[in-house]
Amino acid sequence: MLLIDCPHCGPRAELEFSYGHEAHIERPKDPDALSDSDWAAYLFLRENPKGVILERWVHSHGCRRWFNVARDTVSYEILAVYPMGAEPPKLEQARYV
Amino acid sequence: MQARYSFFSLARNALGYHENWPEAWRSPEPRGSYDVVVVGGGGHGLATAYYLAKEHGITNVAVIERGWLGGGNTGRNTTIVRSNYLWDESAALYEHALKLWEGLSQDLNYNVMFSQRGVLNLAHNQHDLRELQRRIRSNRLNGIDSEFLDAAGVKAFCPVIDLRSDGRYPVLGASLQRRGGTARHDAVAWGYARAADARGVHIVQNCPVTGFRISNGRIQGVETAKGYIEAKKVAVVTAGHSSVMANMAGFRLPVHSVPLQALVSEPVKPVIDCVVMSGAVHAYVSQSDKGELVIGAGVDKYVGYGQRGSLPVTEETLAAVCELFPLFRRMRMLRQWGGIVDVCPDASPIISKTPVQGLYFNCGWGTGGFKATPGSGWVFADTIANDNPHPLAAPYTLERFTTGYLIDEHGAAAVAH
Amino acid sequence: MAELLEQHSALAHLGLVAQATRARSESQGVAMSELPYRAAVNLRGRLDEPGFAAAVDAGLGCLLPDRVGGVATSDTASALMLGPDEWLLVAEDGTEGPALRERLAKALDDYFCSVVEVGQQYCWIRLAGPEAAATLQKGCPLDLDPAVFAAGHCAQSLLSKIDVLVCRRDDRDGAPVFEVAVRRSFADYAWRWLHDAAREYGVAVVAA
Amino acid sequence: MAQTTAETSPQAQSPAPAARQPFRLRDGGRVDRSRLVSFRFDERELTGHPGDTLASALLANGVHLVGRSFKYHRPRGIVSAGAEEPNALVQVGRDPRTEPNIRATQLELFDGLSVSSQNRWPNLEFDVGGVNNLLSRFLPAGFYYKTFMWPAAAWETYEKAIRQAAGLGVSPSKRDPDAYDKTFAHCDLLVVGAGPTGLSAALTAARAGARVILAEQDFLLGGDLLSDRSAAIDGRPALEWLAEAEAELRSLDNVRILTRTICFAAFDHNFFGLHERVSDHLPFAERGDGRPRHRLWKLRTRQAIFATGAIERPLVFRDNDRPGIMLASAARSYLNRWGVMAGSNAVVFTGNESGYATALDLHQAGVRVAAVVDLRAEAEGPLSEEAKAAGLRILAGHAVIGTEGDKRVKKVRVGRLGSDGASIWGGGEEIACDLLVNSAGWSPTVHLHCQAKGSLVWDEAHACFLPDKAMQKGQATVGAAAGAFGLASCLAGGEAAGRAAAEALGLAPRAPARRLEAEDRDFLPMRQLYCVPSDKPLGQGGKHFIDQQNDVTAADLLLALREGYRSIEHVKRYTTTGMGTDQGKLGNVNAIGVVAEHLKLPLPEVGVTTFRAPYTPVSFGAFAGRDVDALLDPVRTTPMHSWHERNGALFEDVGQWRRAWYYPKEGEDLRRAVSREVKATRDSLGILDATTLGKIEIVGPDAAELLNRVYTNAWSKLEVGRCRYGLMLKEDGMVMDDGVTSRLDETRFLMTTTTGNAASVLAHLEEWLQTEWPELKVYLTSVTEQFATMTLSGPNARRLLGELCDLDLSNEAFPHMSWQPGRVAGVPARIFRISFTGELSYEINVPAGQGLYVWQTLFRHGEKYGITPYGTEAMHVLRAEKGFIIVGQETDGSVTPLDLSMDWIVSKKKDFIGRRSLSRTDIQKPDRAQLVGLLTQDPALVLPEGGALVETMREETPVPMLGHVTSSYWSPNCGRSIALALVKGGRGRLGKTVICALDGGKTAPCTVVEPLFFDKEGERLRG
């Protein structure tokens, strides 16, 4: 069980959080301008990386705030926690096949 | 040269202290080029290779596996086989697979211990009952055996279930597919490997594929730990690692990879003789031939390639087992492990051509693809051989995510299986 | 404390009052009680908006805590900081709800904020005694050690499968005191869960 | 330590217990000889002492045969004295308090304990299954993959027989009456293992002020010190140091000692699973009283020290599995810790110094040591020298090449070992014995380090894997677990680790005055053989067991390799080595060694199989804890629940809520009761408890804009005081939820959601607000439980409400789809004139705590109108008569508003979540399943919900399907059955016939109609 450092409440058990999948997937400003396949890409296509993922979590049983996390999907180490809307930090990428 | 397995060959070899058994499959160094390279030596990849050889006469094939055969989800699943899926497209595919299961040991000359002991899906509330009825009725019209058991019928079929008529989750009824059951997971990988090898397929282990060579939108071959291998066609069947492979080929997939865990109890004498699944209470249980209770749990919700599941999921699962089977509270967990399952938004698989010509993907089976192994390999082989989706595979192309033709089997996958 | 017309507690069916009069509380590890209905208002707003905190202070008579988990108290109400822009304002007098809401709404008229009465949603359970922390810890993943979670603080978390708001009060008789707020439809579960958890330590139901 | 012998003890009863435990020494060890404990093993009544394990007590009584093996049913005895035991597994207790596969070596003896042996029939001495041993030649690893395939149908029969033969103990057959518990826990430092290493680590960190938890699986602290008679620390017996260390730890407030507690799992981020056996060791009379049987500790720590010691590795030699053959360290533990001689005539077989420690102790205790058989060409090392000095017979450069004895080892055969280690010279001397102890070396207990994904390195000198890098921060493995086998190194290592942990925690540990003095001796020199040769080729006569529990032999491993199963993972799965309840704690390194030798690979290249939790098996009950039965999941009830109960309601679970389903009167079944409720509502007045509907207050200047974005229809123009129905989609265009939202004032709305989606809708809105639209000035607050909600519905609704509130309820003053604040029965209320039944309806929200009062008041005053409570079932019928959908029943995550013919609510003018998805090609197709009404041609026939619809029925499958029945009821108001259905191209089929397939091959033709059956003009609603 992960220990996630909520920016507002401090380190709490994973149990208190809900997962929001990949971060930085912005809703298109003008959906009508998109082809069906571009829309499908926005809806469904994901990086799903083996290595560092930028993802969103919400402290659903705590302060109910969303935030971003950079996490290694193999070691599960959390490398950074940063607010919604912020640029992701620059991180060393572990290499996995 | 392969020996035929039979009672007689076993007896004959016993006299020679089993010193003369040949290898089940060879372990050749890969050639420089193949007609088809299958990436991923799980059940689906091996079955694909086998049916390419058997059904399509394409034998210049290599299966390239990064680790050991069947070491992915094939080797770590709870082995439930059934075909009672909701939508016509799924029903057709899984039923095709089930029919193949029914003759698989003989076809492969390898006992995969397919045991049709019956699969129960429990209903705990009015909503469950309604969904169950819908499923049963559509199954029947799809030619799939499926029957409804009321609570008393459930108790008669599986006496160790506690109906909990006054409990938190009373058992109100169940669907039963008698032809469903379990199979010996490792044997499926090994049996396909041996049978494919017998038809000339090369099986290469400990050889991760590290990249693709693509030119003019066409696949040329694969980079591997043992060097470059040229291939006219490449079939990727890497389950949890599908996104990694797609990223190597320059596109993305609509899947995410999450840890799914399972566990076994210590072995005991036979106590439960069927498979029991419950969506609402979230547990599924069967007993292996060795005597362990084999128990499937849920997924951790976050992307994870760590092949391990977390404690809260174990707790939830075992609480569910203790609810349905209060007599198992004294049973003990012997081992717990995890797999990496690749889940699609509609909980249905992808069997598809890709933006790269000659590159095919078979993935997205998520928590429930073991049961599909023979059928998946069959239709995928056909798709590859003809460069055209097999009719049973046609609904499962990547295009469906663009056009909106999703096959939402979340009902079927509400419990991982 | 004024009575609300025919107000029923979510735990009325357990007959706690009757139990409490019978139970002896000494030599028990845990004393449990349901607290009388409290008024509460949920406040959302931006602390960084100039004047906002002062306006609340004017309406409420206490400055808002500015760290999540912080609790500030005035004569009539406490302010519990639940999130970076969220507080729960609690008055022990259950009839105070509408007045509290109106006072705040008026004071905050010029601000982008939200003031919603929520007191009826909650049931408050008090756990006290030497094993109160051990009891709560069974279902709550927070670190309840006083060095980490000190008296005068609150936190939202889980108790087994339900959401809770936990407040730690000053120790009484050298033993910790926790007040746990749960949504009222979960009150029956929360009470029975805690009571069951406390059983091995000896548990008494006491009057609040 | 009790020194009194039983004879002098006041409690002693005749006959003298010492006489009844012939192998118990007169003194020594950590048992309380002053008290007797009686227990039963199979048919025998035996005694032991407090402090005994079942294994030590059995041995004290001279019992060695304790079980039968898994596959060949070979007689098996006690091999170890701890968690690694593969053989001595017993069935404890009687149904339903029975438990299979308990290791006798860890089972604490208590008065009244009753155990039986396993996997034998009819009894342990004579077991029919033993025939498998005779047939073993035909049952090599994986035999079942090669046979039982013809005829195909016969597999079922074969399988039954295979299953019957497998398994060990038996499951309880009844509900477990005991209680379990679990708890979270936190600390600064977790120390696993309370041997010298763990104790010194814990002491060091605790003295520095760290919050320490020390977990020990045993019931005593001390680890290996308990078994070592000669160990000394600072010139005193080590046990004195132990007693002081324990006393100091127990005196510290910041230390919690958990005995009988295994740390069974290391998870991510320094999270651990611990399993405490709280009351298994107590006599039955002392259990219960709120005390659980087991407790699961879910522990988060900042630092962790694994001081888990090492496990002695057995030698693999021919027929190494007979009762009476045990680990050298085990025999030593029985002697020193329990005062029990595991035999009277021993042979010691070793490849290192450890065997000599046992030989010397046995010798000293008066056990005859017939010979020490030493694989090493020369017996050299400090203990060997002592043994020589003591005059023991040492056969250096020799090996045991066979054993005899059916139920207990009787003699061993010894041969001279070739210098290659692969051949045997000489015919073999036979040595009689009743005990054969052996040692190949030691395997550090690296399980937790590996579970936490730490890596291993191979230590060639000690022939063992050592922990290398920890993957997770703040973890260290020390002492014997890290390959420091000498006591002084263990003490120093523990101290250093404790200090490092304290420093990492930001504490300042005091420097020790000086290092503790102790001997620092490990078991070198050693000669390593993974499989001791015999005078016959492997697999030909006799068996070299690698995994004793699963009956896997070295020959089986070679067979697997020969057949191409070369990866150690394949070898494991093909032969099942290491897959028993002991998880190969004894066998795995030997297996890897055998494989490496055969493949001519360096051993680390073969590698280990994955270490997985649990370290030793953990009861299911502990994982469930108290979350069972009524506490499994919350049942949510409304403020009026007690009223529903008193008034005979039957309930339906909707998510976690328990809702009144219908209120049968004497003799009524569901259909009768529901018909009555439905009629009463349409004819006069019904009342529904609708509290469970989700409610969200949406506040802020951009509240209407938020609604515009999440609902398919437009909201900006909704006037204050008015209500509107809304439909919410997911971004993929599928219907997610629906409900009525009302404008409370300019910047404030109240949204209602379906019962099941209350939490997910709030989460959905918050997510969009916080992540995508932070610019919107809106706050959301859940008020679901702030209010009790009751719906008055029916022609007399206005009349009753009028009596209890002071509002003008006329159509003009209070029209349909509007709301007003007011008081009902004196209680402040929000009254909404909205309707899900198609009748004149008022939905009344009052403060939750006053809900029951208002409800009861409505009843008192409604009596004259025949006010009738109706449940969810009647509500479903009423809304179906009007063709209103229920999300989750008419929809299943694959239905768009277009499919529901709800285009009218889908705005063309603005964007909203999910809109773009609706224009995708497959979503626009006319042959999608669409919502329609169905009228059966036989009006009395009620279709089954979920019923499949076809165009024409035929025998052969698959029959192409058109869709399914989503809702179906008897409608008393229509005087016939009605149904809603999703039908392919349904809107194009209006007036046409579809067929519903019924059970038993019957069919029901139905006419496709508009989904609206009652009051088509909607007059009643506005009446």
Ligand SMILES: Cc1cc2nc3c(=O)[nH]c(=O)nc-3n(C[C@H](O)[C@H](O)[C@H](O)COP(=O)(O)OP(=O)(O)OC[C@H]3O[C@@H](n4cnc5c(N)ncnc54)[C@H](O)[C@@H]3O)c2cc1C
């Ligand atoms: C715990 C658990 C329980 C389950 N229970 C059931 C069940 O009861 N019933 C059911 O039907 N299904 C179940 N499933 C799902 C089922 O196991 C999978 O859907 C199925 O086994 C997938 O088979 P596969 O051959 O596609 O994948 P895998 O067996 O995972 O094979 C993929 C292979 O690709 C290899 N690979 C990956 N990357 C590379 C690379 N770069 N180069 C070369 N090779 C590579 C991997 O090593 C792996 O061997 C379960 C899954 C899990 C994890």
Ligand SMILES: NC(=O)c1ccc[n+]([C@@H]2O[C@H](COP(=O)([O-])OP(=O)(O)OC[C@H]3O[C@@H](n4cnc5c(N)ncnc54)[C@H](O)[C@@H]3O)[C@@H](O)[C@H]2O)c1
């Ligand atoms: N000379 C030799 O050849 C040799 C070999 C091995 C050990 N030893 C001696 O053994 C001692 C080793 O000391 P140590 O403290 O490192 O180990 P130890 O064996 O004394 O103690 C380890 C303790 O950890 C406990 N444990 C193991 N796994 C556990 C788990 N998962 N959960 C809870 N408890 C667990 C064990 O029950 C044991 O009490 C030293 O005295 C050393 O000299 C000597």
Ligand SMILES: Cc1cc2nc3c(=O)[nH]c(=O)nc-3n(C[C@H](O)[C@H](O)[C@H](O)COP(=O)(O)O)c2cc1C
């Ligand atoms: C159906 C099934 C039954 C299993 N039975 C056992 C068993 O009896 N003993 C055991 O140790 N492991 C058993 N396992 C688990 C495997 O040992 C192993 O954990 C699993 O294949 C995952 O591999 P890994 O743990 O090496 O990653 C079983 C696995 C499956 C899928």
Ligand SMILES: [Zn+2]
């Ligand atoms: Zn938070």
